[in-house]
Amino acid sequence: MDLRRDVFQAIADPTRRAILTLVAVQAMTPGAIAEQFDSSRQTISKHIQILTECELLTQEQNGREIYYHFNPQKMKAIADFIEPFRTMWDDRFNKLESIMKKYKTKK
Amino acid sequence: MERKTKVNAEEGKQYLTITREFGLPIELLFKAYEDPDIVAQWMGTKVIKLENKQHGSWQFETSDAKGNVVFAAHGTIHEFIPGQKIIRTFEMLNAGFDVQLEFIDFEKLTADTSKLTIYTVYKTPQLRDEMLKLPFAYGINMAHDRLQAVQSQFIR
Numbered sequence: 001m002d003l004r005r006d007v008f009q010a011i012a013d014p015t016r017r018a019i020l021t022l023v024a025v026q027a028m029t030p031g032a033i034a035e036q037f038d039s040s041r042q043t044i045s046k047h048i049q050i051l052t053e054c055e056l057l058t059q060e061q062n063g064r065e066i067y068y069h070f071n072p073q074k075m076k077a078i079a080d081f082i083e084p085f086r087t088m089w090d091d092r093f094n095k096l097e098s099i100m101k102k103y104k105t106k107k
Numbered sequence: 108m109e110r111k112t113k114v115n116a117e118e119g120k121q122y123l124t125i126t127r128e129f130g131l132p133i134e135l136l137f138k139a140y141e142d143p144d145i146v147a148q149w150m151g152t153k154v155i156k157l158e159n160k161q162h163g164s165w166q167f168e169t170s171d172a173k174g175n176v177v178f179a180a181h182g183t184i185h186e187f188i189p190g191q192k193i194i195r196t197f198e199m200l201n202a203g204f205d206v207q208l209e210f211i212d213f214e215k216l217t218a219d220t221s222k223l224t225i226y227t228v229y230k231t232p233q234l235r236d237e238m239l240k241l242p243f244a245y246g247i248n249m250a251h252d253r254l255q256a257v258q259s260q261f262i263r
Contacts, residue, residue, distance in 0.1 A: 090112035096149040100135040
């Protein structure tokens with residue numbers, strides 16, 4: 001539960017979403033990511049840390065450089081989060097539909 | 108034939124959209140929102156009050172088998188146009204979620220099919236996400252209660 005909440009908090013921030021969008025296209029070093037933003041390198045580094053902690057980004061050591069990859073499984077976890085809410089409404093609407101179909105035939 | 112309910116909740120936004128197509132003429136779909144007895148059946152809650160008019164108000168309440176109120180919600184109706192749309196507020200009591208604004212649109216597709224679009228605006232993106240998580244957190248309980256509610260309706 002906690003981890004999932006963290007994922008939600010992580011993607012609530014527009015800069016972090018922008019970082020995810022960049023890294024989703026190709027793996028990047030922290031320096032290359034920071035260059036894309038006006039914020040200080042420390043600020044971006046903090047955002048990367050948060051994204052890494054909740055596993056939206058994964059690290060890969062390549063020689064002296066660290067590359068960040070996007071983790072699509074974790075984004076799927078976010079989609080799954082909505083699923084019980086969707087199912088709740090789907091159940092309600094299925095019920096609505098069956099009630100009204102009977103109502104129609106009764107008339 | 109796929110009539111799946113779709114939920115679109117963009118990340119970091121304070122709104123969401125629920126859409127669903129029904130194998131029902133639009134008049135019947137709207138009636139399911141208008142008639143208190145029918146609302147009670149598919150929402151699985153008691154309808155205390157449902158004033159279908161501009162500046163009207165509504166009130167739902169669900170009790171458990173022992174008579175304890177487990178869910179209570181209320182709101183006011185801002186606009187009510189039969190067969191077209193309902194604009195209303197929704198607030199759960201004692202839940203700490205604040206009020207949300209709902210735009211419920213009814214659309215005729217064919218003589219026998221119709222589409223429902225609910226656009227809900229929350230106070231903050233955080234509150235929206237908390238709301239989205241509710242069925243996740245209480246999923247098992249709610250599913251159980253709903254099942255019982257449905258069964259009791261069919262037995263009746």
